[in-house]
Amino acid sequence: MAKVKIHIDGKEILANEGANLLQESRLNGFNIPGLCYHHKLTPTGACRLCLVKVEGQRGMVASCTLTVKEGMNIVAFDQELEDTRRFLLDYLVSEQNTHYDGTYTDELRELIHRYNLHKPENRYFKPVKPHVEFKVDDSSPVLTYDPSKCIKCFRCIKACDEVQGKNVLSFYERGLNSYIVAGTGVWGDSECDGCGECIQLCPTGAIVEKPNREFIKLERVEQRVRTTCPYCGVGCQIELLVQDGKIVRSNGVEGVSPNDGRLCVKGRFGYEFVHSPDRLTVPLIRKNGELVESSWDEALTLIAQKFGEIKEKYGSDSLAGYASAKCTNEDNYIFQKFIRTVFGTNNIDYCTRLCHASTVTAMLKSIGDGAGSNSIEDFETTDCLVVTGNNIIETHPITATYVKRGAARGMKIIVIDPKWTPLVPYATLWLQPRLGTDVALLNGMVREIIANNWVDHNFIESRIEGGMQAFLELKDLVEKYTPEATEKITGVPALKIKDAARIYGTAKTAMVATGMGMSQQVTGTHNVFSLLNMILITGKIGKERCGIDPPRGQNNVQGATDVGCHPTMYSGYIPITNTENRQKVAEVWGVPFESLSDKPGLTTVEIIQAAYQGKIKGLYIMGENPMISDPNLNHTEEALKKLDFLVVQDIFLTETARFAHVVLPASAWAEKNGTFVNSDRRVLRVRKAVDCPGQAREDWRIIHELAARMGKPMPNYRDEAEIFDELARVTPIMAGISHARLEHHGIQWPCPTPDHPGTPTLYLDKFNTPSGKAKLFPVEHVDQTERVTTEYPFILNSGRILYHYHTGTMSRRNKALTNFTNNPYVIMHPNDASKLGIKHGEKVRITSVRGTLETQVRIADEVLEGELFMPWHYTEAQVNRLTRDELDPYSRIAPFKISAVRVEPAS
Helix, strand or coil: CCCCEEEECCCEEECCCCEHHHHHHHCCCCCCCCCCCCCCCCCCCCCCCCCECCCCCCCCCEHHHEECCCCCCEEECCCCHHHHHHHHHHHHHHHHCCCCCCCCCCHHHHHHHCCCCCHHHCCCCCCCCCCCCCCCCCCCEEEEHHHCCCCCCCCCCCCCCCCCCCEEEECCCHHHHEEEECCEEEEHCCCCCCCHHHHHCCCCCCCCCCCCCCCCCHHHHEEEEEEECCCCCCEEEEEEEECCCEEEEEEEECCCCCCCCCCCCCHCCCHHHHHCCCCCCCCCCEECCEEEEEEHHHHHHHHHEEEEEEEHHHHHEEEECCCCCCHHHHHHHHHHHHHHHHHHCCEEEECHHCCCCCHHHHHHHHHCCCCCCCCCCCCHHHHHHECCCCCHHHHHHHHHHHHHHHCCCCEEEEEEEEEEEEEHHHHHHHHEECCCHHHHHHHHHHHHHHHHCCHHHHHHHHHHHHHHHHHHHHHHHHHHCCHHHHHHHHHCCHHHHHHHHHHHHHCCCCCEEEEEHHCCCCCCHHHHHHHHHHHCCCCCCCCCCCCCCCCCCCCHHHHHHHHHCCEECCCCCEEEEHHHHHHHHHHCCCCCHHHHCCCCCHHHHHHHHHCCCCCCEEEEEEEECCHCCCHHHHHHHHHHHCCCCCCCCCCCCCCCCCCEEEEEECCCHCCCCCCCCCCCEEEEECCCCCCCCCCCCCCCHHHHHHHHHHCCCCCCCCHHHHCCCCCCCHHHHHCCCCCHCCCCCECCCCCCCCCCCCCCCCCCCCCCCCCECCCCCCCCCCCCCCCCCCCEEEEEEEECCCCCCCCCCCHHHHHHHHHCCCCCEECCHHHHHHHHCCCCCCEEEEEECEEEEEEEEEECCCCCCCEEECCCCCCHHHHHHHHCCCCCCCCCCCCCEEEEEEEEEEE
């Protein structure tokens, strides 16, 4: 915005032209009162407390309804204005229940004291009662609404609509008798999903959160700690309120990217697990078949001895490690350093191999980086958005708020998903292909784009390897994927394929959000190649608001790979076979160059397969739970049982930890300092809010001590900032970042120097490939190896839901979340249910060739006939008992999305 000169109460200030006058006044030190205005909302002018006088205009005007213009002369404070504000506030207070219990921030109460209206002798108006008796609505799992405290300011309604894009709230009745309703009446029966935006923006305490309400007192809060949310990969900035050594509240941090105060239900209410009575507090050692409490000295001595014996007897490659997408960059960096320098192997991986490995593999080969190319905020401003295989509203709710705001302003949205998702009502077009037909569908769209010349020839010539020759090879391959032929393969009507190609191909700017629906297949890498082919021939990458963005499912799944938790790459995505870099790493680490192996390590599923075969003898797992997240769990269980020695370092006794020989109590996210990297490559601070319970320790400190006990000591790091400094020295994409630079805001890599601002959009000048150009990979559709049979007539899909996270280890220990939903289920099409005689809510048994489970059935047309969907957060119904561990040959990812099963009533 351009700066203009205005005068407020005789003072000349520079203000942003076109900005809200009330906001600009407050930013410049003029504390004009107001209750209905919030910087994230469109102005309402309802409370009238922000009245000012503007030269050239008659009377008093609500400053929240004015925009800044050059030369404005404003009176913000004089006796008439203050008397009017006091009068208006007095009248407003006369209608309210002003009782305050100290559990929430009350802007109305602050103004009452500011204008001395807390003293009866200063009041003019007597209390006024409505004609109806207001009833408190306590039906929501997470909040309480008290109509007697509501001032009808519209902030909650606009927060729900304009910020979160949900439009659940509205007014009922009129005038003094009006009050807020959710949905058609009762809050707990409405579509409200508990994000709490209305709580955060309510100025009076009419809407207050339930958790900890019985004992939180703001005056007793001893710390307010800004940190990063521990759930999905958005990286929302939150403020934790700590009272008596415990987290009692989580608020969104306003004015800071990527969330600007927005949170989802997990970010606002999902902190309770930190103080769960189930937390591990002492080391455990298996003795006589049972895990029993031990001392740290005994546990670490045993681990060092056992791992050392295995290494000496069977060699370094008989050992392996699982890093963690839930731990900090500093934890993960030290862990991969431990595996490479102490174990002496590259057998290190983690759960990214189970979710986005094929996406990263394809992107690295085609464009040179496996991370999202755009900022999260761009999801609002691009002209067209393709969301494929990603239930973005449930899995990345805050990113979805930008998407919904974009839809409201006219952005075209194409949803490609075999299952209905909550984004479909916002979409311009929904393509519902059969499971496993993504390559065919995308090839069909590419053919239509080429046939209509919606291609960018200049981009193809200048920025794609092989130029027009490479393009013609792609054109020849996709020629047979006519809309009609593609319809036969995918089930998507030919007309919809044409419409989707036209919308994307003709858009001025466009982005693609791809998810695990695309990546978790044996053809996952080819799926993403097809997607990239479409992006590249239209030139919709390497430009502002254009690109490909895989929203990452966990808080630090991006960062863990960034810092080297990968079997073939060091920190910063540099191959372990790069001799020059290996020499640099050896020098920084202070180890002999020859000690760093250049032999590619095993991936996550390969480690389990090798354990089953007896090749991996010892396994060190930090913060991962493969007994929920791995495919073919029966096989995984047998593999873990075959290990000579298993160490699990975690915050709970997980399904995996129950098989361990030693269990180490680690720190939760709120008990440590460090950094995460979110989905748009933004490195963000994590700050300690509370102490670890019992004898639990920070992850990196455990690893650090174990290295010393195994005869390979690391430097005596003073703190996490010093670890990051070392990390930056061997990670070119983060070379210019430090904890100090991250104090107030995140920085998006690549950031090569300390004075570099970070990179919001990738590939503006060149791609990160050796040639600087992107590469097309034409690929054919092939049928899935897992197909329906007479015995197994359904194809099972799986994924996440809003209220739970990953393996459920954290989210299911939060009453606020489990009150919304806490039972496993399978979704079945009504026609299929009718054929089998199965009723909604009935218990069914689902069986594949690999295993069986029981769960309840939900009948809904969200899935196609012959297809099923199950969430996989529930240990009592482990979906991965049914999935297979066949691997994509390129990325080594398993096909969690396509499993042939049968369904029958449970006896």
